[in-house]
Amino acid sequence: MMTRQTAEGAARAAGRPRSEKAEKSIIEATLELIGEGVAVSELSIEGIAARAGVGKTTIYRRWSNKEDLVVDALTTLKPPIPPLRGDSVRDDLVAYLSVMRDEARHTHTRCIMNIAMSDSERHPRLAARFDELAIQPRRAVMMEVLRRGIERGELRPDLDVEMAMAILSGAMLWYTKWSHRATALPDDLAERIVDEALRGFRPR
Amino acid sequence: MMTRQTAEGAARAAGRPRSEKAEKSIIEATLELIGEGVAVSELSIEGIAARAGVGKTTIYRRWSNKEDLVVDALTTLKPPIPPLRGDSVRDDLVAYLSVMRDEARHTHTRCIMNIAMSDSERHPRLAARFDELAIQPRRAVMMEVLRRGIERGELRPDLDVEMAMAILSGAMLWYTKWSHRATALPDDLAERIVDEALRGFRPR
DNA sequence: GCATTATGAAACGCGACGGTTGCGTATCGA
DNA sequence: TCGATACGCAACCGTCGCGTTTCATAATGC
Incomplete structure (x- = not known):
């Protein structure tokens, strides 16, 4: 390697x-x-x-x-900090998305993201390495959080974990990607995303 | 101009x-x-x-x-086709996300997306133009669909339209961006995203 | 000391590209 | 027909980066 x-x-x-x-x-x-x-x-x-x-x-x-x-x-880039486990799915998810949000604030991380996203067509080896180092570990953390939530009964047993992750991370990605032209990100963005998403994720 | x-x-x-x-x-x-x-x-x-x-x-x-x-x-890029209005929020949203999905399939569109996303730091004028031409019109279409859904009582009256859009588009963005390395996108992806998201958007 | 390898600096030839100019030709209005 | 402007093409010079080489110097083992 x-x-x-x-x-x-x-x-x-x-x-x-x-x-x-x-x-x-x-x-x-x-x-x-x-x-x-x-x-x-x-x-x-x-x-x-x-x-x-x-x-x-x-x-x-x-x-x-x-x-x-x-x-x-x-x-050499270490996946900086996967959030430590809280007591509820909501807390864990909020912590996780908050990290995402804070990372997006810093130009450094944003540029690295850009490279990963835009040069992936041109430099597949690079993209693969980035995926392995940055994407997959976080993906794993989040999947684990969601799975634990299902076990605890905080989330619907039939919840599609992959889909839930796409919705949560995707929403944050959307905000950080498209709205930094217009308004700054609200401080409670992570909470708001999680609360809105969890409405559909919780058991009825 | x-x-x-x-x-x-x-x-x-x-x-x-x-x-x-x-x-x-x-x-x-x-x-x-x-x-x-x-x-x-x-x-x-x-x-x-x-x-x-x-x-x-x-x-x-x-x-x-x-x-x-x-x-x-x-x-000169025309915003290709905002989906025509169907009879329900669900249909409209599915149609809309399907377009997003199909666009992401084609290398052409994907590369243009990449430029818009990655060169935005370096070429603000370019990013602004792209935003004006590609992002805003679609944003407007989707906001309108959601607003109509609220009026018709298909969606919660207190739904945050911006947030709903972020969740829906963000989820699709997430899939199209990160998963084309692993598995191909499922055919019913748009339906699945919409159905999962609407769970939380509908009145109780 | 001596052989060996690495180091920073400088210069090399090479190709790609930018931006300009001149050339012969084509297409307009007068 | 004539002046003006646009065209494609080729040549030009200047710059930049690449990848290599040379050089004097520094750090290691014997």
């Missing part, structure tokens, strides 16, 4: 070892640029090298192309 | 008039390229000219920069 070019395992490294600091700088610079809204196609190795204070050579020695570098950079 | 450089209104055009065909070709080529997944930043005047069978000069004579051209190109 390693996309880098190191042959770590073999002989016991003769000369000067590779600078771990340089590596960090490169990846950090890449993420910074992406965070500032630079699209993958606009990313330049030269730009990254300059920002990282590193020679181009140092980059080419480790990654053979831009996409490999971006993939590795994305890999 | 005209971004082009023509001075149409003034004197009565002396020499050879501008070819309407060339203009069409240029805009068509631009839309084609966008439809094929080329991002705005990757679009080249040269590429457009080549595709349109036109000299670069002919393009520069009309638009002073790339963004102006793209804006004009987007302008």
